[in-house]
Amino acid sequence: MTAQQNTSTQAEAPAAAAAPGTATATAPPARNGIRLRAPELTGRRWINTGGEDLTLQDLRGKIVLLDFWTFCCINCLHVLDELRPIEEKYGDVLVTIGVHSPKFEFERTVEAVDQAVERYGVEHIVLDDPDLVTWQAYTARAWPTLTLIDPEGYIVASMSGEGHSAGLASLIEELAAEHEAKGTLHRGDGPYVPPAPVERDLSYPGKVIRLADVPGHEGNLLVADSGHHSLVEFDPNGTRILQRIGTGVRGRTDGADDTAQFSEPGGITELPRDLADAAGYDLVIADTVNHLLRGVRLGAPGEAAVVTTLAGTGEQFMVGAHDNVTDKPGAQAPFEEPGTAIKLSSPWDVLWSAESERVVIAMAGNHTIWDFDPRTGVVRQLSGTMNEGLRDSASSDEPAWYAQTSGLAPAADGTIWIADSETSALRRLDPRDGTVTTQVGVGLFDFGFQDGPAAEARLQHPLGVAELPDGSVAIADTYNGAVRRYDPLTKTVSTLARGLAEPSDILVVLPEHAEGTAADAREAHLLVAESAAHQLTAVSIPAEALVVAEGAQQTTRPATTIGDGALEIEVGFTVPTGQKLDDRWGDPTHLQVSSTPPELIASGAGGQDGMSRSLTLNPEVRSGVLHITARAASCDGEPGGEIPLHAACHLYQQDWGIPVELEAGGDDVLRLDLRGTN
Template sequence: MSDSAPRRARVRAPELIGKGGWLNTGGRQYTLADLRGRIVILDFWTFCCVNCLHVLDELRELERKHRDTVVIIGVHSPKFVHEADHQAVVDAVERYGVEHPVLDDPELATWKQYAVRAWPTLVVIDPEGYVVAQHAGEGHAHAIERLVEELEAEHEAKGTLRRGDGPYVPPEPEPTTLRFPGKALLLPSGTFLVSDTTRHQLVELAEDGETVVRRIGSGTRGFTDGDARTASFNEPQGLALLEDGSVVVADTVNHALRRLDLATGEVTTLAGTGRQWWQGSATSGPAREVDLSSPWDVAWWNGKVWIAMAGVHQLWAYDPADDTVSVTAGTTNEGLVDGPGDQAWFAQPSGLAATPDRLWLADSETSALRWVDLDGAVHTAVGTGLFDFGHRDGSAGQALFQHPLGVTALPDGSVAVSDTYNHALRRYDPATGEVTTLATDLREPSDAVLVGGDIVVVESARHRLTRLRLPEEAVRVEGAAHRTQREATEVAPGALRLDVIFQAPAGQKLDTRYGPSTRLLVSSTPPELLRSGEGTGTDLSRTLELDPDVPGGVLHVSAMAASCDDDPANEYPACHVHQQDWGVPVRLIEGGANRLPLVLAGMDEPSMPGQN
């Protein structure tokens, strides 16, 4: 921080504790004392969370530029039961190219010590072991880099900065044909095209699903058009066949759609700029001039390429007739709300499957199977919200999935769901409203394609395609239901003061030129939890009335603030939109808190543990 910045009482950073131990350190266990003299950035993340994946990408350049002074420590803090499995964390660290140490904290011990409330959260610790900043959400890499530069200068002058190599030790590469494949497509030739996500390639496999026919892409992260050898991708996922015989690719971390000419192997860009979409960006227009955000899957439906835009919880579409993209459903609010497309809420839609009258989708963070009708309205077949998941067969109202990533239309009108975190293939039959289990012991299935009477499953964490005969009867498994491991905030019934705390970054001010610059949206699960206070308004503080007859639930809060550079001499100041969504589990008890403070990131001043 600069000398003119206000100082707060210094808070010693709590120790790093995680029952799962350390990854990417060559087996060494670390304490904060071992890192004294370095600037430490803690990244509280969980691998289901697309915002967390965005932060991993934001931090790559900072890691590279400040490798001799900064140590980034990922603190893996699970939401889903599957994410508490140590091997799943090991897989995720490799899958997403995490090149810094990771502390596996399955019991959320360090999360609680730092009073973290949201995924992702970044905490900055100075070389003397004191917390100097805390930011929730994504989009803070530039602010943190400025702080890092100030800390480098300050502690270099004090003699408390220690430069040198960091503790990161890369794992040994594994010689598998595929590495964490994402999606697959059956080509007209009978071969399979697979997105080899972690190796940033597409791989064509022979009809046996094992023999490599060709690889497309250089195999290194990049955003380059060209032939099969020189073109580059960045963690590609979804694949769909177009009417002209080419393939559209969801190039997820490049925030783009790419086109593959199957005959020549040539790769070109269909849509996206390579930049991530932010609030205030265009939501329609010429395809290569509009920013996208983590497109995860694609499907050809009703004359357009529909896009599961996981990064902003929406569905978009690319129209080849006029070479444009536009939003087709979703508000960017994260949750499960049905209705007309422009009012629906999604939560990381990650899998699509088209039938003549429905577009099915796997809505991963709500563990839901949903669909869009020909009028554009959104419906839910299975699933109840962000915090309920499990493995339970039965009627649609009782059945549970756990973070599904893929959905496949079956010939009889039913759909197969790649129930990723349950390691299972499930089936939903719209005619009966029943969910059954087709197969278990699949390691993180993320997609499946039909081949005659068989179904070929992408076993992402086993790095292979697995062929199964569709059974006549489901395999029965013992049901289980879960809620997230986050502890509920204890609040008093009745009046609860909600305060979203926002301070514009240094050198900026709230933008009030065109009216109110803030927005607050509040809802709850179940809806009966809120007697009053739900809805949208412009004040960042609001009094909610909680029904004492409802024992608890989740408050869904979405806040936005717009700020602009505070320079009267600048006729065209740069403006910034700050947005954060929270799902806050609450439990109503007498004597509980009557105020709920939430920090909307945007402050350059430090935020201490407990303030967020």
């Protein structure tokens, strides 16, 4: 038996569908003999349509691409950027619809979805699907999932994860040619209606620091104005803009402040003065969507700031790909390479570590921690396996697992606090020995707003963190709209403030001429980057913190019923036209399988090559989540032939977290699609 999810029943396709791209149905013949009518699109409302509701019938004649996404998910954000050139090139035949399918409770709210569409520059129509109606109709199982529908309304392909842009372009070309010849293709503008622009000083500010030792800039605030693709320097009070660095247009140009470009910059850190003078730049910036580290030399007041590229190639690091390092095909982890020779993956925050004398990088895109040495320009992988999850490390020999590392802060003892957003966790890394411990948080699908003992406390997608003068930790609990506090001595969590609009970072502000006394600590306050309010907000530290008990939650999606013994996992992957599997270094496919709780899998967990796996499940564990990561590598070339020397190569990857329930006699095969075509 094969594990399936139900799909909408269509007049022309009465059969239920399995995982995307694997369904069969009785329908008119198609390119491979199977045609499945696309289910209707159902949700709460439409965005970017000028107030109009749409049906698939309204889109007949267009190639339709459904992007099942949720805005917490870094892989979904990667796909948004992968789609931009495709949407531009095929805009006269292609309509992209982002089907927003939330993971976290906060992502179900109307305001949050609207803000995400604006924040990430989503320039296509969006269906808001808070109850996952369309998600279930299309049997989506992972964020992101892409489904392609032809001009006659039939599903022709479904694919999960990242890296599908080349294959998508090929399919769109084929569909456009086929349906132009049939007379069923309509060229022209689609239903997308851009929103009216809004003028603001800041737009979704990400991170903020106070400049310490940059001559002529001491005490000023520097803000990553992420939505404006720039940096903004304020006076010490945060009330007057002194300069803006960057044109405000998304790009990656180096140069003076009025020509330099960023793409959604994030973390900022200042180098020690002697090192900055030697390196030639004062600041290191996490240029998140460009997958770069940038250096900024501020210069004397009145002089132009200068931006340079320090690390990254501008292309995204893809786990398992053989071209992540320039001129070193097949290089594998752990990486230690010249910064401009290696690809990065959505660096979200950066921190100067006095302990390691390096810039520490929260590499959100591949769930790791890296560092950068300004003296040598070398980047290295410091912590993490690139597997997504929550696993601690007793030493560097037992690598930790993270999930979208998003915030960094130094601790007084030389360790580093980490906001691990997708596990809603506060973690602690010791860069000296590689140990990682979780202070607050349980796993990928557990969150909430619950204070009290740390083991029972819950956060919801935190993005920022800062150590307070008393040694406790302030956490920007982003999706709860709160600042939380963790006390390492009592191992308890409390709430310092709530009612904030997506706080993304915290700066501790000490009184002028502070000397580190208890009185200074009592007079300290917080400056919060209140991202969705587009402002910096001063927050006092109350003498007595709140204790909130709104409970723990879990991501809820329909569970897949499977048997309570042997289980076969089969992942489908169809190589796009014009490509072949890249087998130059062995099997180009790989599966990593684990579970929550770990006891769910009795045998068969771990990583190995191939796209299938035999598991034995523990019948005493009746429910849980299977975590499955699939990767496949291909290059441009013809099947049966050699891969050309300078062929473009492609890495396809997806992480599934599949809720399962065990039942005697249940399905013993679980089929998934990394890339399937009909």
